[in-house]
Amino acid sequence: MAKSKPFVSDIENIRKRARKDIDKGAMTAGYSADRATVVKLLNHALATELVCVLRYKYHYYMASGINSQSVKAEFLEHANEEQGHADLIAERITQLDGKPNLSPEGLLSRSHSDYVEGDDLVDMIKENLVAERIAIDSYREIISYIGTDDPTTRRMLEGILAMEEEHAEDMNTLLEQLGKKGEPAKPAPDKKPATKRG
Numbered sequence: 001m002a003k004s005k006p007f008v009s010d011i012e013n014i015r016k017r018a019r020k021d022i023d024k025g026a027m028t029a030g031y032s033a034d035r036a037t038v039v040k041l042l043n044h045a046l047a048t049e050l051v052c053v054l055r056y057k058y059h060y061y062m063a064s065g066i067n068s069q070s071v072k073a074e075f076l077e078h079a080n081e082e083q084g085h086a087d088l089i090a091e092r093i094t095q096l097d098g099k100p101n102l103s104p105e106g107l108l109s110r111s112h113s114d115y116v117e118g119d120d121l122v123d124m125i126k127e128n129l130v131a132e133r134i135a136i137d138s139y140r141e142i143i144s145y146i147g148t149d150d151p152t153t154r155r156m157l158e159g160i161l162a163m164e165e166e167h168a169e170d171m172n173t174l175l176e177q178l179g180k181k182g183e184p185a186k187p188a189p190d191k192k193p194a195t196k197r198g
Contacts, residue, residue: 033149039098041142042089042153045160046100047110048138049086052131053079055115059124062117067178071121074174078128078167085160092156112138122178129171135164 056079063072090100101110108115113131118124139161146154 031150033146033153035096035098038146038150038153039093039096041145042093042096042098043101044110044112045138045142045157046086046089046093046102047107048112048135049082049089050102050107051111051113051115052082052128052135053086055113055117055131056082056128058117059128063121063124065121068121071125071174071178074170075124075128078170081163081167085163088156088160092153096153122175125171125174125178129168129175132164132168132171136161136168139164 056075060072060075060079063075090102093100113134114127116127116130118127139157143154143157143161146157148154
């Protein structure tokens with residue numbers, strides 16, 4: 001039979017450490033990740049989210065055409081959600097005693113995704129889908145790197161990842177609805193059995 005470990009071996013020692021290192025805020029002795037690397041990765045994720053906000057906002061304002069109203073609404077919703085992700089990431093960076101890099105200088109070089117405007121509605125949707133796919137893979141890699149060393153950051157990123165997957169599915173659905181050419185998708189013609197003339 002496996003030997004069971006006590007949940008907390010020395011609560012008095014934990015209390016002393018918490019009081020001694022109170023100036024470290026949320027950073028306790030139990031934090032085992034490489035804080036500097038996590039902050040750097042989070043700043044890259046922050047830049048990615050900010051570029052996504054800017055791209056979605058641009059697409060929201062520039063989308064036009066017969067099918068644009070529902071697409072514009074989706075772009076605006078995603079821009080607002082990406083801003084929420086950026087806010088979560090910036091807050092976590094400060095909890096880790098880091099500084100969120102909000103400088104416009106170098107924003108694109110820190111971002112994992114590109115800023116591509118697109119020539120028409122379909123191009124805009126495709127560019128957003130590409131960016132979401134990049135974000136999905138980036139978040140998966142960061143989550144894998146963090147592992148169990150920083151459960152708070154990991155949970156936050158897993159929540160953001162789930163939203164990015166949802167965004168990618170939304171963009172894919174819009175492409176299908178537009179028939180990938182900017183025109184409404186045409187239903188498949190009904191297959192009627194051939195009739196004999198006679």
